[in-house]
Amino acid sequence: MQSFPRTSEVGDRFDARKVSFLNEGLSYGKVILQDAISELVKEGFLTPDNRLTEKGLSDLFLPSIERIKVDFYDYLDSCNLSKGDYIDAKRLGFDFLISLSSSDNELFMSKVLPDLISEGFIERKNGMLYVA
CATH class of the missing domain: 1.10.10.10 (Winged helix-like DNA-binding domain superfamily/Winged helix DNA-binding domain)
Structure with missing residues (x-):
């Protein structure tokens, strides 16, 4: 979860620019990222607008x-x-x-x-x- 700094708080927004495979320009990166984000939302780690939840903060860190x-x-x-x-x-x-x-x-x-x-x-x- 490099897109969130260690000082992250509940409500901070996910920053896709810090996901390394996107920076490397892989063509399938956006699809993989969207699948991963969808799974994080489904599991309750992110809100539907890609903000960190309490569960995300405690479990991911x-x-x-x-x-x-x-x-x-x-x-x-x-x-x-x-x-x-x-x-x-x-x-x-x-x-x-x-x-x-x-x-x-x-x-x-x-x-x-x-x-x-x-x-x-x-x-x-x-x-x-x-x-x-």
């Missing part, structure tokens, strides 16, 4: 959040961190956060990290992070 969580779990595994271990902020920044796009980095800080803390996977003690 969820994979990015889940992907970032999986990447973070993999990062912790690669550091051999386990329950009670301190998560070094400098190493986190240099090894993990730098690997994310700026929008995913923002998503990690604003949504993923608070979720991990509220789910009890990460603990914050005295301003530092620990694996719970």
